[in-house]
Amino acid sequence: MGIESALGEGYLTTKIDALTNWARANAAWPMPMGLACCAIEMMAFAGPRYDVSRFGSEVFRFSPRQSDVMIVAGWTTYKMSHAIRRIWDQMPDPKWCIAMGACASTGGMHRCYGVVQGVDNFLPVDAYISGCPPRPDAVIHALMKIQDKIKNEHSVLLDT
Amino acid sequence: MSLELTESVQKLVDGLTESYSEKLIEVYNASGHTYIRVEADALLDIVKFAKEEYHFIFLSDIIGVDRYTSEERFEVLYNILNLRTQDRIFLKVRVPEEEPVLESLFSVYRSANWLEREVYDMFGIRFNNHPDPRRVYMPDDFQYFPLRKEFPLLGIPGSIELPNTTPDTE
Numbered sequence A: 001m002g003i004e005s006a007l008g009e010g011y012l013t014t015k016i017d018a019l020t021n022w023a024r025a026n027a028a029w030p031m032p033m034g035l036a037c038c039a040i041e042m043m044a045f046a047g048p049r050y051d052v053s054r055f056g057s058e059v060f061r062f063s064p065r066q067s068d069v070m071i072v073a074g075w076t077t078y079k080m081s082h083a084i085r086r087i088w089d090q091m092p093d094p095k096w097c098i099a100m101g102a103c104a105s106t107g108g109m110h111r112c113y114g115v116v117q118g119v120d121n122f123l124p125v126d127a128y129i130s131g132c133p134p135r136p137d138a139v140i141h142a143l144m145k146i147q148d149k150i151k152n153e154h155s156v157l158l159d160t
Numbered sequence B: 001m002s003l004e005l006t007e008s009v010q011k012l013v014d015g016l017t018e019s020y021s022e023k024l025i026e027v028y029n030a031s032g033h034t035y036i037r038v039e040a041d042a043l044l045d046i047v048k049f050a051k052e053e054y055h056f057i058f059l060s061d062i063i064g065v066d067r068y069t070s071e072e073r074f075e076v077l078y079n080i081l082n083l084r085t086q087d088r089i090f091l092k093v094r095v096p097e098e099e100p101v102l103e104s105l106f107s108v109y110r111s112a113n114w115l116e117r118e119v120y121d122m123f124g125i126r127f128n129n130h131p132d133p134r135r136v137y138m139p140d141d142f143q144y145f146p147l148r149k150e151f152p153l154l155g156i157p158g159s160i161e162l163p164n165t166t167p168d169t170e
């Protein structure tokens, strides 16, 4: 089932940027950062009902070395933030970040001394998902937004 | 209000009245539970007595209370159970604000270890002879005690460090 069978003897011409972005966008492997209740919805997002396999993102890597998208699901304490940031730093570039749910985005109802009021205090977040918890389809929506973002990036050539 | 005590609690109260009458401050019922307030310096002896003579062998919880602006600002409740009769009592002691120190119950109940650490972490009440007096929830170098009433709900800005967000550049 290689690409040869579809193209026969023909050619395919494209920009290397477009090809790389197409590949990246359709294989955005998530790094699950399940910290609280939202993590359960994040699991459903990878499960058969919502089936994020369709987007090439069902491969939850528990190793930061092989992941592209970090999904921070749940409230983050100051103590935990250091572990999260370390994992983020271990992920290879290019990488993207989803703040899933009210807590990860803003601290949510955990308006207290121990919880970081939004993970964007220490992570560069690409997509925020509202809700408490957000439905798995909202997570898929965020993933699609990130796919759009990837597709519009210059990944190889720099336009200096 | 007359006290309605179960048989084993009644026995304990009688025993305490006999042996520690000058250390007992009050005994009362509230919300279906029995509270016994005692002098802080006799706490360890009383707890040992309750455990050995009256089978209150299970320390289920230790609760700190901040009675802000009252005299003897802090109160600590020890929730202990008699596992034969399932009777539960709360022993209470008060400690002053300037010198909030109590004896550790670790020598009597092993579960006191984490419970006392938690009370220390949140209220800053110290426990003498505790085997491992570190904080539980807050970072080790944190200087405040979050459940004290004067501590702001959102914490003190900058008192806990966030990770460094400037990656090392080559």
Ligand code: SF4
Pocket: A036, A037, A038, A039, A073, A074, A075, A100, A101, A102, A103, A104, A108, A131, A132, A133, A134
């Ligand atoms: S947003 Fe709601 S569901 Fe998600 S971690 Fe916070 S409290 Fe839990």
